[in-house]
Amino acid sequence: MASRYDRAITVFSPDGHLFQVEYAQEAVKKGSTAVGIRGANIVVLGVEKKSVAKLQDERTVRKICALDDHVCMAFAGLTADARVVINRARVECQSHKLTVEDPVTVEYITRFIATLKQKYTQSNGRRPFGISALIVGFDDDGIPRLYQTDPSGTYHAWKANAIGRSAKTVREFLEKNYTEDAIASDNEAIKLAIKALLEVVQSGGKNIELAVIRRNQALKMFSAKEVELHVTEIEKEKEEAEKKKSKKSV
Amino acid sequence: MALQDVCKWQAPDTQGPSPHLPQAGGWLVPRGCDPQTFLQIHGPRLAHGTTTLAFRFRHGVIAAADTRSSCGSYVACPASCKVIPVHQHLLGTTSGTSADCATWYRVLQRELRLRELREGQLPSVASAAKLLSAMMSHYRGLDLCVATALCGWDRSGPMLFYVYSDGTRLQGDIFSVGSGSPYAYGVLDRGYHYDMTTQEAYALARCAVAHATHRDAYSGGSVDLFHVRKSGWEHVSRSDACVLYVELQKLPEPEPEPEEEASHAHPECATAHSTVEDRELSVGPGEMTPGDSRMPAGTETL
Numbered sequence: 001m002a003s004r005y006d007r008a009i010t011v012f013s014p015d016g017h018l019f020q021v022e023y024a025q026e027a028v029k030k031g032s033t034a035v036g037i038r039g040a041n042i043v044v045l046g047v048e049k050k051s052v053a054k055l056q057d058e059r060t061v062r063k064i065c066a067l068d069d070h071v072c073m074a075f076a077g078l079t080a081d082a083r084v085v086i087n088r089a090r091v092e093c094q095s096h097k098l099t100v101e102d103p104v105t106v107e108y109i110t111r112f113i114a115t116l117k118q119k120y121t122q123s124n125g126r127r128p129f130g131i132s133a134l135i136v137g138f139d140d141d142g143i144p145r146l147y148q149t150d151p152s153g154t155y156h157a158w159k160a161n162a163i164g165r166s167a168k169t170v171r172e173f174l175e176k177n178y179t180e181d182a183i184a185s186d187n188e189a190i191k192l193a194i195k196a197l198l199e200v201v202q203s204g205g206k207n208i209e210l211a212v213i214r215r216n217q218a219l220k221m222f223s224a225k226e227v228e229l230h231v232t233e234i235e236k237e238k239e240e241a242e243k244k245k246s247k248k249s250v
Numbered sequence: 251m252a253l254q255d256v257c258k259w260q261a262p263d264t265q266g267p268s269p270h271l272p273q274a275g276g277w278l279v280p281r282g283c284d285p286q287t288f289l290q291i292h293g294p295r296l297a298h299g300t301t302t303l304a305f306r307f308r309h310g311v312i313a314a315a316d317t318r319s320s321c322g323s324y325v326a327c328p329a330s331c332k333v334i335p336v337h338q339h340l341l342g343t344t345s346g347t348s349a350d351c352a353t354w355y356r357v358l359q360r361e362l363r364l365r366e367l368r369e370g371q372l373p374s375v376a377s378a379a380k381l382l383s384a385m386m387s388h389y390r391g392l393d394l395c396v397a398t399a400l401c402g403w404d405r406s407g408p409m410l411f412y413v414y415s416d417g418t419r420l421q422g423d424i425f426s427v428g429s430g431s432p433y434a435y436g437v438l439d440r441g442y443h444y445d446m447t448t449q450e451a452y453a454l455a456r457c458a459v460a461h462a463t464h465r466d467a468y469s470g471g472s473v474d475l476f477h478v479r480k481s482g483w484e485h486v487s488r489s490d491a492c493v494l495y496v497e498l499q500k501l502p503e504p505e506p507e508p509e510e511e512a513s514h515a516h517p518e519c520a521t522a523h524s525t526v527e528d529r530e531l532s533v534g535p536g537e538m539t540p541g542d543s544r545m546p547a548g549t550e551t552l
Contacts, residue, residue, distance in 0.1 A: 099384065100365075100377035108369060140405070 024151035027130035031076035036134035039189030043136035071137035076164030078130040110147040118153025166200040205231035299468025301430030302343035304399040311401035314455035317471035340402035346395035375402035379411035387417035430462030430469040
């Protein structure tokens with residue numbers, strides 16, 4: 001039955017599905033994992049870096065992009081589609097500043113991206129964007145925000161979320177471990193993001209890319225060394241926790 | 251959309267100003283004429299001439315204006331209201347052509363209301379000023395005359411912007427607009443300081459407009475006084491200009507203390523004034539010079 005209703009984007013199936021949009025969501029599930037965490041004074045984005053070919057220049061693969069000084073996003077899905085969306089969002093951030101003098105709020109730019117994605121689910125001759133995005137930043141009022149958009153054009157605010165491959169596993173980990181204590185300090189929030197990614201990333205710290213925005217500061221991308229430092233810290237804590245456990249059981 | 255491109259159909263731009271306004275630059279004039287000259291020769295005589303002022307201080311923004319609408323040497327209305335509310339926390343003083351001001355304020359109200367619904371909060375005074383000047387700059391050269399001071403209270407406290415229809419947009423602490431503005435500036439510059447009390451501010455505004463109506467032929471009638479506070483705008487009073495002027499003459503002279511400051515201020519005033527002159531020549535449309543609130547752009551018509 002599905003095969004008769006999944007060719008054209010603008011055709012509903014009898015049971016109310018838009019199959020092209022759902023297939024776009026499948027494309028997202030094939031992309032590498034991205035996780036976003038909203039702390040008390042910090043927002044963290046972490047992505048799984050796909051291993052690059054030997055001759056490829058690693059620095060040109062960027063999955064976390066700044067949209068403006070106070071907003072950035074990570075995506076999962078088709079990289080080329082993401083490039084188009086990011087370009088449009090960056091232009092919109094500057095146009096907004098030109099027209100109304102104020103920088104965009106995180107919600108405004110998320111709504112813009114979501115509206116853009118929705119337009120493409122209702123057009124002739126076009127296919128939906130095959131990406132989900134995690135958009136983080138601080139508004140003028142100093143409140144941190146995290147939003148997620150998907151190919152259908154809906155967006156929601158989250159305290160912590162993951163998209164891409166194994167997003168379900170990561171989200172379950174976050175549901176268990178996102179507590180007020182866990183995000184109390186900036187360091188703890190960063191470690192929570194790394195721990196969440198380590199659940200699903202093979203070969204540890206060197207395949208993780210991390211970026212944070214602190215209140216009233218610009219986006220900071222972590223270097224490989226800084227990520228390694230945090231990973232070693234996490235591993236140490238794990239060992240100590242296990243030692244305590246084994247002592248108790250003895 | 252692909253089909254739209256093939257049929258060359260343009261969706262209406264709901265983000266821009268009202269579609270019911272005439273297209274910018276769309277005046278039909280005889281060949282060989284430019285719209286501005288044509289209007290100057292054949293157009294209707296429009297109402298000009300007024301005194302309006304606005305200044306911001308610790309407890310909000312004061313807006314005051316006279317109420318005489320003149321049309322050449324004929325008083326069209328002795329009791330018009332030249333301060334237009336835009337929304338609960340924003341007022342605009344109007345000077346120039348009354349009809350233009352009224353129309354553009356309605357368009358501005360519409361824009362701000364739409365943005366409030368979309369964003370969940372009202373745009374700041376800076377945004378409102380930017381929107382107004384951007385909308386009017388499309389009609390530049392078509393004899394639009396709107397010189398207005400937007401007075402409001404937003405997230406950053408009391409704010410005051412001067413917007414002129416050629417696209418000028420200035421932020422400042424004191425603005426006076428209209429044919430009576432030189433007389434009002436004299437009084438304002440003498441008595442203004444940011445930390446004055448509300449009653450002092452009311453007295454200063456009334457005094458400035460009253461003196462302007464006394465000397466300027468195109469200003470008169472009554473003096474309207476408005477105050478924008480954190481909780482919204484409030485119409486404080488409307489008093490007859492002549493009565494007010496007579497009462498002011500009866501007041502005792504100010505104490506000698508302020509005289510010391512005045513003598514201090516004189517050498518400063520001289521240098522400040524000359525720098526203002528230099529700057530006025532180089533201020534272009536749309537440029538922001540914070541703090542330099544002395545003179546509006548020289549192209550204002552009377």
